[in-house]
Amino acid sequence: xxxxxxxxxxxxxxxxxxxxxxxxxxxxxxxxxxxxxxxxxxxxxxxxxxxxxxxxxxxxxxxxxxxxxxxx
Numbered sequence: 707x708x709x710x711x712x713x714x715x716x717x718x719x720x721x722x723x724x725x726x727x728x729x730x731x732x733x734x735x736x737x738x739x740x741x742x743x744x745x746x747x748x749x750x751x752x753x754x755x756x757x758x759x760x761x762x763x764x765x766x767x768x769x770x771x772x773x774x775x776x777x778x
Contacts (some may be wrong), residue, residue, distance in 0.1 A: 723749070 720727050727746035732738050742750060 719749070 725745045726743050728740050729743050730740045
């Protein structure tokens with residue numbers, strides 16, 4: 707994913723959640739950077755839990771589908 711697309715997604719999420727998810731600092735001599743806010747960390751943990759649940763369910767379904775496929 708491009709840098710620009712990532713920032714556009716972050717901006718979209720921040721508008722939807724109505725709270726900052728990333729704390730940004732401008733560049734310069736010390737460089738810039740970005741870090742998740744508390745809300746951003748909470749969202750990321752929840753997303754990763756949802757992603758793990760989805761993968762577990764998908765594995766079960768794929769196993770059931772594979773049982774119907776004839777291997778030659």
